[in-house]
Amino acid sequence: GNSVTQMEGPVTLSEEAFLTINCTYTATGYPSLFWYVQYPGEGLQLLLKATKADDKGSNKGFEATYRKETTSFHLEKGSVQVSDSAVYFCALSESAGGTSYGKLTFGQGTILTVHP
Amino acid sequence: DAGITQSPRHKVTETGTPVTLRCHQTENHRYMYWYRQDPGHGLRLIHYSYGVKDTDKGEVSDGYSVSRSKTEDFLLTLESATSSQTSVYFCAISGSSGEAKTQYFGPGTRLLVL
Numbered sequence: 001g002n003s004v005t006q007m008e009g010p011v012t013l014s015e016e017a018f019l020t021i022n023c024t025y026t027a028t029g030y031p032s033l034f035w036y037v038q039y040p041g042e043g044l045q046l047l048l049k050a051t052k053a054d055d056k057g058s059n060k061g062f063e064a065t066y067r068k069e070t071t072s073f074h075l076e077k078g079s080v081q082v083s084d085s086a087v088y089f090c091a092l093s094e095s096a097g098g099t100s101y102g103k104l105t106f107g108q109g110t111i112l113t114v115h116p
Numbered sequence: 117d118a119g120i121t122q123s124p125r126h127k128v129t130e131t132g133t134p135v136t137l138r139c140h141q142t143e144n145h146r147y148m149y150w151y152r153q154d155p156g157h158g159l160r161l162i163h164y165s166y167g168v169k170d171t172d173k174g175e176v177s178d179g180y181s182v183s184r185s186k187t188e189d190f191l192l193t194l195e196s197a198t199s200s201q202t203s204v205y206f207c208a209i210s211g212s213s214g215e216a217k218t219q220y221f222g223p224g225t226r227l228l229v230l
Contacts, residue, residue, distance in 0.1 A: 004158075032217065043206055043221035044159070089158055093217060101166050102147055102210045102217045103174065106158035 002027045006090050006107035013080055013114050021075040021110050023064075023090035031092040033057075033066050033073040034104070038087040047075075047088070080114045087111050119143050120222040122207050128228045135194040137225050139207030141187075147210040148190040149174075149219065150182065152203040159206060165190055197229045 007022040025031065032051045036044040048057030053068035062077045073090060090107040119142030129135050139148060147166055151159040151174075161174030163182040171182050179201060183191045194201055204226050208219040 034218070036221075043223045044208075045221070046218055049218060091159075101164060101172075102219065103149070103161055103164060104159070104208075104219060106151075106160070108156055108158040 002031070002092060002094065002105040004090050004092055004105055004107035006088075006110050009109070010111035010113060013112070015082055015114055015116050016079045017114075019075070019077040019080045019084075019112070021088055021090075021112070023073045023075065023107060025071050025073065025090075025092050027071075027092055027094070027105075029094065031094055033064070034091045034093065035062070035064055035073070035075050036089045036091060036106075038089065038109075040086070044089065080112075082114050082116055085112055085114045120207060120209055120220060122205075122222040122225050124225060125223065126226045128230065129197050130230050131198055132196050135197050135227065135229075137192045137205055137207075137227070139190045139192070139222060141190075141209045143209060143211075143220075144187060145209040145211045146187075147219075148184065149208040149210070150180075150190065150192045151206045151208065152176065152201075153206060153224070154203050162192065162205075197227075199229050201227065202229045203227060 003026045034049045035047040037047045038044045048059040050057040050066035056065045064075045087109045089109045091104045121140045123138045149164040150162040153159050160176045165171045165184045181193045207222040210219045
């Protein structure tokens with residue numbers, strides 16, 4: 001079956017540091033890949049996504065590139081802010097064809113804390 | 117923000133009692149999902165719906181049932197709550213065409229089973 005593995009957390013950084021959160025996946029076919037973010041006490045929000053190999057998703061300074069050869073979708077940001085402190089989830093959705101119904105498989109989440 | 121509400125937002129109940137959580141959407145989206153969030157597990161799919169009266173099981177469906185009698189409402193029922201069902205429950209919705217496969221999440225319901 002499908003699975004998503006994220007780097008172990010928590011991750012603690014100083015403001016303006018470079019961020020990488022690793023994500024690798026196992027899936028059949030050609031899944032879509034997502035990063036969701038969860039701020040304290042809230043639901044998940046879509047951060048970015050990529051639907052095919054070599055696509056780069058980007059939003060709010062975050063980027064991730066869909067690497068089919070390494071089955072990876074690592075999240076990066078060049079300069080983090082205190083306001084980026086949250087839990088980050090990598091997820092995949094099975095191919096749009098067939099009867100996948102868009103179900104998501106999530107990684108376990110990575111807690112990011114950014115200090116001033 | 118997608119129009120998704122969940123009720124109640126917090127609930128404390130006792131083992132063995134039935135519990136129903138409600139998800140309501142105003143987006144007229146076809147697909148609706150129930151997930152639970154537990155430390156170390158991320159979010160896991162409980163049940164999902166692909167239309168009115170059309171539902172199916174997810175990864176962790178044991179002990180849960182769902183119903184969808186109208187497009188806007190998706191109910192999750194714990195027939196006889198157990199302490200292992202203490203969790204945060206999230207509802208999500210998604211449209212019916214390619215770009216709209218992105219899921220949008222509700223604010224969550226925090227359930228404590230004593």
